[in-house]
Amino acid sequence: MSNHPSELSARSPFRLDGHRALVTGGTQGVGAAIAMSIARAGADVLLLGLRDDDFAQRTLAACRDQGVTADLLTIDLAQPPPRYVDSLMAQIDQTMPGIDLLVNNAGTYIDPPFFELDFECFEKTMLLNVAAGFFLTQSISRRWVDQGVKGRVLFTGSINGLLSEPDHTAYDTSKGAVAAMVRSLCVALAPHGIRVNSMAPGLVRTPLTDVLNQDARLDAWMKLHTPNGEVPEADVCGDAAVFLLSDAARHIQGQTLYVDGGMSAWQQPDAPSNWDSRRSLRRS
Numbered sequence: 001m002s003n004h005p006s007e008l009s010a011r012s013p014f015r016l017d018g019h020r021a022l023v024t025g026g027t028q029g030v031g032a033a034i035a036m037s038i039a040r041a042g043a044d045v046l047l048l049g050l051r052d053d054d055f056a057q058r059t060l061a062a063c064r065d066q067g068v069t070a071d072l073l074t075i076d077l078a079q080p081p082p083r084y085v086d087s088l089m090a091q092i093d094q095t096m097p098g099i100d101l102l103v104n105n106a107g108t109y110i111d112p113p114f115f116e117l118d119f120e121c122f123e124k125t126m127l128l129n130v131a132a133g134f135f136l137t138q139s140i141s142r143r144w145v146d147q148g149v150k151g152r153v154l155f156t157g158s159i160n161g162l163l164s165e166p167d168h169t170a171y172d173t174s175k176g177a178v179a180a181m182v183r184s185l186c187v188a189l190a191p192h193g194i195r196v197n198s199m200a201p202g203l204v205r206t207p208l209t210d211v212l213n214q215d216a217r218l219d220a221w222m223k224l225h226t227p228n229g230e231v232p233e234a235d236v237c238g239d240a241a242v243f244l245l246s247d248a249a250r251h252i253q254g255q256t257l258y259v260d261g262g263m264s265a266w267q268q269p270d271a272p273s274n275w276d277s278r279r280s281l282r283r284s
Contacts, residue, residue, distance in 0.1 A: 013248040017042035024048040025106030028055035029206035037238025039063035046096040047072045078128040081135035104133030105156040111168045129174035150193035157200035186254030197244045202260025204234045227262035
């Protein structure tokens, strides 16, 4: 797709009409929000998920309601990529040929405490959060280079790639690797006209963070740790993803955009002495 200025002026640079996107982990949570936002921006969407369940069907329906083509492939990406990459590429070609947007969103967040973390859990986190995106990008980018396609790649990072938690050591390590990978892939792929960036959420409401809806004190504590005092729905990530994939971001490359309400800019505060679990600060 051409990026000539005269063509950009004829349409909104924030639209994705004419593009086709593959979104891994796209059936629920942040991935579903990204997929639905991409569909609203006019692109066809191919979801890649672990299973075809109610979450997947709701996301598919929401994408199709935007008047675009949307489909689903199921696969477990938490395995060595050589086991699935070639067959997955064949399925992609059969289901939705012409993919020119890749969103590497699939990931896992479940970690035991550091001293209880075994190699199997560590390996699963790295396979899903790091290796899957690396080797899927490699396979698709090879094809783009051969075909002269100026593709766009977006990784879902995390604020945990910058700020760490004591009981999420494998996850934090994986998201730090994603941030470094985005910079490295930018340097490797930008000469071919392929753009690579990352969108890194702070805390947003998804099925993985549903505990916040069940524990008012924890919800209040997390809002306290975010300068704007919000724990928003995942659609804030979808809007950011569309921007980074669009022509509006055509000169943004190798960057991580933090979608975190300012959490990454703030030293994490201890609870003030007049703070209580009802979210507010008691007046002295």
